[in-house]
Amino acid sequence: MLTQLSGPGWLACGANAIAFDPLCGDGAGQAAREAILGAAVIQAVTERRQSRYEQAAVLLHYHSMLLASMRRHLRICAQFYHTGGKTGWWREQVETLAAGFEWCTERLAELSEPQYELHGLRLYPRARAA
């Protein structure tokens, strides 16, 4: 996973940006969710009259959601790899997954709570949508 998944004028996407474990069967779903979110972010940034601050917030939302999806994925992987065996190799995989999970948790703690949510295929500020 890239350390930064969005910035002014760009979104990182696909397996070169955030690669899921092929064995866990989570990658196709992630690709669809990522595409929906990415399209909604592009639409929000380009369609509405947004200040630079609002644009930055939407782009950061994309980064945060992908980071959260990686964290969730690593938890699923850890559950799966736990069943693999008790040899050193398997233990190392589970420990590496745990370290990745912690890394994601720490990065997420540095970010604000999600400020946007998807309604259908469009992204709206949370307060306005409630």
Ligand SMILES: Cc1cc2nc3c(=O)[nH]c(=O)nc-3n(C[C@H](O)[C@H](O)[C@H](O)COP(=O)(O)OP(=O)(O)OC[C@H]3O[C@@H](n4cnc5c(N)ncnc54)[C@H](O)[C@@H]3O)c2cc1C
């Ligand atoms: C061997 C293997 C088996 C797998 N099995 C499963 C499975 O059974 N179930 C499952 O759910 N998932 C599986 N996965 C994971 C799944 O394939 C991926 O998570 C999924 O394909 C990601 O889709 P994507 O469209 O986000 O990215 P990608 O499939 O990586 O597509 C991104 C596209 O963008 C292109 N691209 C990259 N950089 C740029 C650039 N700078 N400019 C323009 N284009 C660019 C790439 O060439 C590529 O065509 C497997 C993966 C592997 C490697």
